[in-house]
Amino acid sequence: MTDAILLARDAFDCGWGCWVKKGNVMVTRVRRSEDLGGMGESFFRLLAKDAQLVVNCSTDDQAGWDFVVEDSSPLAINYSNQSRPTYRIQVKATMGDASFVSMTYSSLLSLIQYGGPAFVFLIKFGQALLPESFNFVHFDRQKAIGILESLRTREAKGQSIRLNKAKCSLRFDTQSAISNMSGSELRGYLESATGGSYLRYIEQKAKWLREVERSSNLLQADIRFEREADLQAMANCLLGFETPFRIASTLYKAPLGIRDQHPISQIDSITTTAMPIQDMLPRGFVRLRSSSYGAVYEFKATFYSTSSSLPRKFSAVRVKAALFDLIYKYESQVMELIPSDFLADKFTASISELRGFVRYMEEAADSALTLFELAVENDVIGNRPLSLTLEAPTIVPCEGHDLIVEVAERLFLRLSSLGLAHELMRPIDIFDLSRTGFLSHVGSEYDPPYSFEFACGSDISGLEVNATIFNFLVKLEGKTLVCFAAFFGNVRKVSEGQLYGDFIRSEYLGEIVVAESEDIEAAQEPYLESLKAKLRRRGFVVM
Known part of the structure; x- marks a missing residue:
């Protein structure tokens, strides 16, 4: 027998049970449910103490739980997330082979709605009034939903329900029975409920409790x-x-x-x-590539589906990424990839996904197929992503696509270096090559010269300007990236406020990030002056 059982036997021998001799058999009069309940609670305390757990008792019989249990050792604190496991426990006791107990809905709800792990422990006593087995129910999502659905079913049938009177049968799985009862076993079962991270556990429980709350309004x-x-x-x-x-x-x-x-x-x-209710839709990712050995581009996705009750001809699945849709129609068994309207004024996406998609488009134009994988977040552990193939080229790139690829690549590198690669921006700001095209060749030498006309309010009379600084603005959520580049060559005046440059080479100078609340012109002035000073020290006449 374990130490806990020996302690229990000694405790009962000292007066917790009332023993009477009838013939040669020792029997007991302790059969009342309240007596069994007290014995169960006492035995649970012994196990918890053996496990070096702190046991805090409920001060209210109507609370719906008997104990709050927490670790007594400071070593149990996880300093990486400041979590200290705390468990809410209800203890039940019985004699015989019962595999279920009746509990009021108010008690069950107090355990379900508790933010941390919650359990009901069932202790079975034998005829000698010693504990013989130990079962438990963990109120995880599946168990909680089943209880709530049983309560809702009674309500939907019009039955009058008083939560502190109406009862539900709580069944104990035979696989949850513990025969080797000890403190270490109890501790092990409590800790296993959190999956190794108490903080992650309470975050996940809060998430499915919110899902239950939302589903109450269905x-x-x-x-x-x-x-x-x-x-x-x-x-x-x-x-x-x-x-x-x-x-x-x-x-x-x-x-x-x-x-x-x-x-x-x-x-x-x-x-x-x-x-559909957006928060309740499954989310995951879709990966695209244009050949078995090609580069893989990954995009966050939301999954939509028609109702299973619809006729097959209307049934379809949609995988929606920020930059495209994958739509599969069951009747035709055809999947289409449909790009989003990148030029829509309010359309936004991250440079990380934009860069990946324009590179994919470039590769897909020369390929006879597209391979893609789909996976849903929080899916069953071990499930592999679904792999499918689209035969035939999917997308024909627009004119100027090569320049767009180059601009997206350079912006990706700059934003990545600043930790901004996943910030949202408008694709139209990239694809407007009249403004961004020069970014595709900044840092190059030009033969013949790269010539263009530009507006400028500066007076260059009497100056032989041979270096001109240009800037380029990238609008992000809540901020603006201002990029600076110098073009080297001759500049001349063509009309009032209009200049013309013949540039033989260019050089990227750097960038600043300006918060939405700041004035861009005022914020960039000090940095611009420092860039001009550096070029002047190198012997250039700067405008």
Whole structure:
């Protein structure tokens, strides 16, 4: 027997049980549920002490839990995330082979809604009033959802429910039984619940508790369509494309997906639309490459799907990345890659993804296929990404694509060096080559000279300017990147405020980041003057 069981036997021998001799058999009168409960709690305390755990008792019988348990050792603190595991425990005791206990919904909710790990421990006592086995239930997401759904089902049937009176049967899996009861075993089972990181555990629990909260506001509708076009439009809405459609509907409240018996509204005919709840859509990534051994470009993605109740001809899946969509239609078994409208004024993406996609487009133009992989976040551990192939070239690059690739590459390198590669920006600011084209060849020598006209308010009369500093602005979220380059060559005046340069080479000088709240002209002036001073020391006449 373990130390904990020996302690329990000694404790019971000292008066915790009331023993009577009948013939040659020792029996006990301690059979009341409250007596068994006290014995279970006492035994759990012994196990917790054996595990060197601090046991804090509930001061309120209605709290729904018996103990809050935490580690007593300062070595249990994880200084990397300042986490100290704390567990909420309810203890139940029984005699016999029962594999379940009845608990009020109020008690169960107190354990489910607790922000950390919560358990119910069931201690089974034998006829000799010594503990024989030890079972536990961990209130993880699956267990919690099952209990909440049982409560919601009773509510949907119109049953009157008092949470502190209505009971639910909590079943204990036989695989959770512990026969070798000891403090180390108890500690091991408690720690295993957190998966090695208490902070990550409470973050994940907070996440699924928020999902439960959002699902409490769900609605369900019986929808009737008169035209096939309306059914197709609704399927498009489920894929994230807001398309009006006409329906007749009966609407129900449906918390946790379990709807009421009576509708909250009935509509004979109405034009409406529908969109998925963005926070509840699965997210992951899609990887593209144009050959089996080509470079791999990865993009964050959101996954949309039509309802399984739709006819096959309307069923589809959409993988939405910032820069493109992958749409798979079940009936035709065809997948299309559709680029986004990069030139839309409000469209934004990170330079990291922009750079990857324009490079992919360049490679795809010369390839007869596209390989891609899809994977969803928080999927079953060990699942490999889904790999598929698109046959035939996917995208034809636009005119000037080579320059766009070069500009995107240079901006990526500059923003990466500043830790800004994942900041959002407008692709139109890159693809407007009338402004950004010179970035594709900054740092080059030009033969013949690189010549262009530009506006300038400076007076160059009497000066033989041979170095001109230009800047280029990249708008990011909440800030602006200002890049500076020097072009070397002759500059002459062509009209008031207009100059013309014949440049033989150029040089990248550096950049500054200006916060949205700052004045760009004022912020860049000191840096610009320092650049001019450096060029003058090198013997240049600078404008």
